[in-house]
Amino acid sequence: MTRDIWKHLILVIGAIIVLAPFYMMLSYSFKSPGEIDRGVGGFFGAQEMMVDPRCVKLRDPNRDEIAAAAPQYPGKSDSEIRAVIMAQAEIDCSMRPVVFNYSKAFIEAPLLRYLLNGVIVTVSIFFVQVLVALPAAYALAKLKFWGREAVFGLVLFCLLIPVHAIALPLYIMLAKVGLTNTYAALVVPWTISVFGIFLMRQFFMTVPDDLIDAARMDGMTEFAIVWRVMLPTAIPALLAFAIFSIVAHWNDYFWPRIVVTGSRELFTPPLGLREFKGDADGSFFGPMMATATIIVTPLIVAFLVAQRRFIEGITLSGMK
Amino acid sequence: MAAIDAPAAARAPREVNRQARTAWCLASPALALMFLILLVPVVVAGVLSFTNYSLGNSGFDWVGFENYDRLFSRSTYEKMFVATFTYVAVVVPISVALGLGAALLVNSLGRIGDVYKTIYFLPVMATLLAMAIVWEFMLHPTIGVINQTLELSCGTFLEVVPFLANGCADGFPLWLGDRDYAIWVLCFIGIWQGFGFNMVLYLAGLTAVHRELYHAAEVDGAKSAWERFRLVTWPALGPTTVFVVTISCIRAFQVFDTVEAFWPQGGGPNKSTYVMMFAIFEKGVQQNLIGIGSAITMLFLVFVMFLTLIQRWLVERKVHY
Numbered sequence: 026m027t028r029d030i031w032k033h034l035i036l037v038i039g040a041i042i043v044l045a046p047f048y049m050m051l052s053y054s055f056k057s058p059g060e061i062d063r064g065v066g067g068f069f070g071a072q073e074m075m076v077d078p079r080c081v082k083l084r085d086p087n088r089d090e091i092a093a094a095a096p097q098y099p100g101k102s103d104s105e106i107r108a109v110i111m112a113q114a115e116i117d118c119s120m121r122p123v124v125f126n127y128s129k130a131f132i133e134a135p136l137l138r139y140l141l142n143g144v145i146v147t148v149s150i151f152f153v154q155v156l157v158a159l160p161a162a163y164a165l166a167k168l169k170f171w172g173r174e175a176v177f178g179l180v181l182f183c184l185l186i187p188v189h190a191i192a193l194p195l196y197i198m199l200a201k202v203g204l205t206n207t208y209a210a211l212v213v214p215w216t217i218s219v220f221g222i223f224l225m226r227q228f229f230m231t232v233p234d235d236l237i238d239a240a241r242m243d244g245m246t247e248f249a250i251v252w253r254v255m256l257p258t259a260i261p262a263l264l265a266f267a268i269f270s271i272v273a274h275w276n277d278y279f280w281p282r283i284v285v286t287g288s289r290e291l292f293t294p295p296l297g298l299r300e301f302k303g304d305a306d307g308s309f310f311g312p313m314m315a316t317a318t319i320i321v322t323p324l325i326v327a328f329l330v331a332q333r334r335f336i337e338g339i340t341l342s343g344m345k
Numbered sequence: 346m347a348a349i350d351a352p353a354a355a356r357a358p359r360e361v362n363r364q365a366r367t368a369w370c371l372a373s374p375a376l377a378l379m380f381l382i383l384l385v386p387v388v389v390a391g392v393l394s395f396t397n398y399s400l401g402n403s404g405f406d407w408v409g410f411e412n413y414d415r416l417f418s419r420s421t422y423e424k425m426f427v428a429t430f431t432y433v434a435v436v437v438p439i440s441v442a443l444g445l446g447a448a449l450l451v452n453s454l455g456r457i458g459d460v461y462k463t464i465y466f467l468p469v470m471a472t473l474l475a476m477a478i479v480w481e482f483m484l485h486p487t488i489g490v491i492n493q494t495l496e497l498s499c500g501t502f503l504e505v506v507p508f509l510a511n512g513c514a515d516g517f518p519l520w521l522g523d524r525d526y527a528i529w530v531l532c533f534i535g536i537w538q539g540f541g542f543n544m545v546l547y548l549a550g551l552t553a554v555h556r557e558l559y560h561a562a563e564v565d566g567a568k569s570a571w572e573r574f575r576l577v578t579w580p581a582l583g584p585t586t587v588f589v590v591t592i593s594c595i596r597a598f599q600v601f602d603t604v605e606a607f608w609p610q611g612g613g614p615n616k617s618t619y620v621m622m623f624a625i626f627e628k629g630v631q632q633n634l635i636g637i638g639s640a641i642t643m644l645f646l647v648f649v650m651f652l653t654l655i656q657r658w659l660v661e662r663k664v665h666y
Contacts, residue, residue, distance in 0.1 A: 032450050039447065040464045043537065046479040047467065049490060053482065064493045161375035170365035176372055183383045185650045189599050189622065193629040193638045194386035194393070200400055217378035247367040278474045278602045279622065283630050295474040299606065302478055310482065317475035328470045332463060339469060340545050 050321070053314035057122035061310050072121050077129075080118035086110050122311060127319075129312035135289060136316060139297035146211045146281075146293055147274045151267055154218045159259070162225030163251045167237055177226075183219040189279055196283050206291060210284040215274065221266055228262040229255060268338025272324060294320040387646065394639035401633070412640035424616040425624050425641075431528055432620060433597040436535040441589055443536065444543025449578070451544070452551050462548065465541035473538060477606040480534055484520040492517045521607050524614035531618050534603050539596060543589050550585030554578060584660060591656035595649055601626065621645050 048068070053061055056070035086094070091103050091110075098106050120128075130136055164170070165177055188195070195214050196205070204210045232255065240254045256263075278295040285291045292300065298320055301313050328335045394412055398405035416422045447465055451458035468476065483490050498504065499513035512518070518526050558577045567573050601622040604612065612619030612627070621641055629638020 029454065032454060036447070036450055036454075036458075036461045039443075040461060043464055043468060043541070046476055046483060046537075047471070049483055050475075050479045053479075062488055064488060064490060157375050157378060160371035164368040164371040168364050168368035168371070169361070170368035173368070176376065179376075179379060183379055185653050186383050186387060186646065187595065187599065187649060188383075189601075190642065190645050190649060191383070191386040191390060193625055193635070193642050194389040195382070196630060197393070197400060197635060198386065198389065214382055217375060217382050219379065219383070222375060247364075247371065251371065272470060276472045276474075278472075278605070279599075279626070282605065283626065295472055295602075298472075298475055298478065302606070303609075313478065314482075317472075317478060321471045321475050324470050324472075325467065328466070329463070335470070336462075336466065336545050339466075339542070340549065 050314050050317055053310055054126050054318045055123045056311060057125070058309075058311060060122070070122055072123060074119045075122055075125060076115050076119045077125055081111070081114050084110070084114035084118070126311035126315040129309070130315040130319060133309075133312060134297055134301055134316070135292075136294075136297060136319065138290070139292050139294045140319070142292060143275055143294045145208065147271045149208075149212050150215045150274050151270045153212065153216045154221050154270060155263065155266075157216060158218055158221035158225055159256065160248075160251050162222050162229055163247075163255050165222070165226045166229035167232075167234070168247070180219050180222050180226075184223060188214050192280060192283055199284060205284050206286065206288055208291065211281055211291070211293070214280065218270070221270075224262065224266060225259060228259055232258055264334065265338040268335055272335075272339060275324060390639040390642045390646075393635050394643050396636050398635045399633040400635065405636075408636065412636045415637060416640055416644065421616060421619070422624075422641075425612075425619045425621060428528060428612070428617060428619050429598065429621045432532055432535065432600055432618075433594060435529075435532040436539065436597045436600075437590060437593045439532075440536045440540040440593055441543055441586070443540040444589065445547050445582075445586075447540065447544040448547035448551060449574075452548060462544070465544055467541070468538045469542045469545075473602045474606055476538070477534065477603045480603075481521065481607055484530065486517070486519045486522065489520075491520070522614055524617045527607075527613045528617050531600070531603055531607070531613075535597060535600060539593060543593060546589050546592075547582065547585055550582045551578070554581040587656055587659045591652055594652050598622075598645070598649060598652075 052068050052070075055068070055072075056066050057073070057075045059075075060066035060070045086107055088103075091106050094106055094110065095101075095103075098109065101109075165173060165180070192214075199205050199210050199213070204213070236254060236258070237250060240250050245253065276295065277293075278299070281293045281296050282299070285293075285296060289297070289300070298313070298316050301309075301316055393405075395407055395409060396405040397408050397411075447461070451461050451465075454461075484492075486492055495509065495512055495517050498506075498509045504510045504513060520526050520530050554577065558581065559573055562573055562577045565576075567576050599622055600620050604618050604620055604623045605626070607613070608618060612623050621644075625638050625641050625645070628634045628641065
């Protein structure tokens with residue numbers, strides 16, 4: 026028992042270090058700029074009403090607006106009217122820090138658009154990968170044809186090439202055909218997953234031949250066999266591969282950073298966060314941490330819900 | 346089955362032919378993309394590394410080995426190699442050792458251990474860029490929580506630690522802005538992010554170690570936990586270790602997100618964190634020096650392929666020590 030206490034002690038210290046940035050991220054996303062600067066306020070901050078200076082500044086009335094408002098305040102001078110309007114603005118622009126941070130995250134940058142882009146890109150990558158890899162894996166596992174060994178050898182060779190490593194020539198090729206700054210540029214390099222082919226082939230090898238022969242007897246074409254017989258048997262492996270693929274591409278920063286320049290329309294979540302950081306001044310720490318929280322949360326929640334599947338999927342590359 | 350076999354044999358040649366054609370049809374999209382997206386770029390990078398090409402120019406000149414010459418003679422690239430290899434040499438052993446240690450502890454605790462497994466795996470799932478920005482805040486020299494926490498020790502007995510005493514006297518390190526600390530902080534974050542992944546791989550490896558082996562070892566006189574580890578666990582984990590080390594190396598070589606987030610310009614103080622992926626990005630994409638970028642790409646590919654080939658060779662030798 027005492028031995029176990031030592032183990033827990035070590036593991037808890039590790040857990041504190043691992044969790045520290047997550048804790049700080051959440052905590053900063055709740056706090057007001059002042060509390061972040063001074064490092065006070067505990068985890069949630071005091072949540073005292075704060076005034077958004079930018080919002081107030083926007084409501085500062087000009088001469089015409091004061092003139093327009095004059096009838097409402099008979100007998101008051103212009104500067105008094107301005108003071109009244111500004112006082113009202115301060116009331117309208119005050120909010121809890123947590124509301125300020127999270128609303129700013131969505132208002133200051135098109136965060137919803139970024140999230141949508143992230144979903145579009147990761148989902149299309151996964152579907153194209155399956156569309157390309159599954160038939161090839163079936164052919165390599167179950168069909169006899171001249172050149173099969175050579176094709177499989179090629180797959181094994183291509184496993185050696187990380188796509189990030191050849192990003193520069195890929196970028197040049199895409200630029201030459203005018204595809205940079207398009208969704209296509211974000212998806213195309215990932216359409217071929219040699220790893221997916223390899224994995225699916227290994228899985229299909231375990232599917233009994235009788236199943237396929239029976240389907241052939243029923244008059245199914247090979248194409249139909251892939252999608253109507255092999256695909257359903259491969260669901261567990263595909264699920265693991267889906268998690269592997271989606272986590273990798275939701276979190277990817279390097280490739281989008283290369284092919285998407287300028288237009289915010291195409292930003293994926295990490296790019297959006299990066300840009301936010303680029304033009305953030307000190308008072309925007311809170312909203313930025315809110316953005317980071319929003320980007321990190323979907324995968325973390327999914328992971329906590331379906332832990333075993335996730336660990337299986339992410340460590341897929343460890344399966345032999 | 347015999348009744349079916351006879352006609353099947355009769356139409357065999359046609360059947361075989363048809364099957365071959367279908368097979369090629371099914372594999373052709375994958376094959377085409379493999380060539381276009383994986384093999385052609387490698388060739389393109391290889392060719393361009395001997396030129397002075399840049400995007401937007403109509404032509405280019407062959408420059409022979411000039412780009413490679415530069416890689417091995419300029420001090421910038423010397424710093425690039427130093428940064429990359431320091432990062433790999435620090436992150437890989439430590440994250441593998443921590444992964445193994447965590448896996449052994451978690452494994453020995455049974456079900457309660459799963460809580461730690463979940464926690465340690467969180468950084469693997471989280472968007473690294475986002476977490477890098479959080480770390481940057483935490484490491485901020487004045488308002489960051491790390492230096493604020495260190496300042497708490499000032500004036501207490503903890504000041505006997507030289508590091509804390511110096512910090513209290515002359516200010517705590519700038520961390521990311523300090524050329525003596527930058528690369529180590531980068532390594533720390535790499536380890537923080539990656540060791541949970543290694544732990545999970547080791548946990549999978551541990552489930553495959555047979556209980557009987559431990560009993561056998563005990564019978565043979567392996568009394569201490571260390572003896573059991575040395576004689577049973579470690580050899581049984583051989584294949585896992587080969588794999589974990591290789592994948593950690595490849596991941597460490599590809600470090601980019603943190604470097605770009607911390608130092609968007611120029612790769613850190615005094616270029617101390619100018620890693621290869623960042624160099625490819627900066628030279629090839631931002632400065633449009635495709636020739637030199639391609640040369641770095643080729644070297645990078647050689648390193649990564651070399652590592653994977655070593656791994657495959659070791660696996661084929663069936664590492665069981």
